Amino acid sequence: AQSVTQLGSHVSVSEGALVLLRCNYSSSVPPYLFWYVQYPNQGLQLLLKYTTGATLVKGINGFEAEFKKSETSFHLTKPSAHMSDAAEYFCAVSGRTGGGNKLTFGTGTQLKVEL
């Protein structure tokens, strides 16, 4: 079974500062990894995904994540935070085998951006 652990349920940064949201995964097979963002009263929007190939993945809104197999991590970063980045972020994992590609989500990290 796959799982993800998000370290820090709340992260606060200043506008213009680096954003780092941590995610570690557990999987018996090479996983697919995703980051989603949820704005208030909205659904989840895909930020980026890792399936195969390049381990540094670039997503929307200036976010990127690096798949590190040795550390079983998939941390999300953005060089300079903007007020509009304030939202809840979810890391998710799915398997590569058949039987569906359901996502297993982490518990989420609420990002606060301060002036």
Add this chain to the structure above:
Amino acid sequence: DSGVTQTPKHLITATGQRVTLRCSPRSGDLSVYWYQQSLDQGLQFLIQYYNGEERAKGNILERFSAQQFPDLHSELNLSSLELGDSALYFCASSPREGSSPLHFGNGTRLTVT
């Protein structure tokens, strides 16, 4: 706009009642997923359908059931509702299985009183 449509947006009902949540996937997507989001449980996978067939089951209660119709829309039926069923219910869709990401609707907020 993800292209996934969920109705209704809000639903308020009493304990013991039964409700139906509806989801229309993105055009061309064959797979539909249902998730429940609550403060204490987070995002929990309930069930997945692919082209009308059940493909995977998660933490779905026996009081809950779902189906996917020939036109690919899906319904989630919740019966004998309890206060603890109050949550945000999301539908997501994807073109196929495998690495394709899920696209989520804006959810149905269910309040059981």
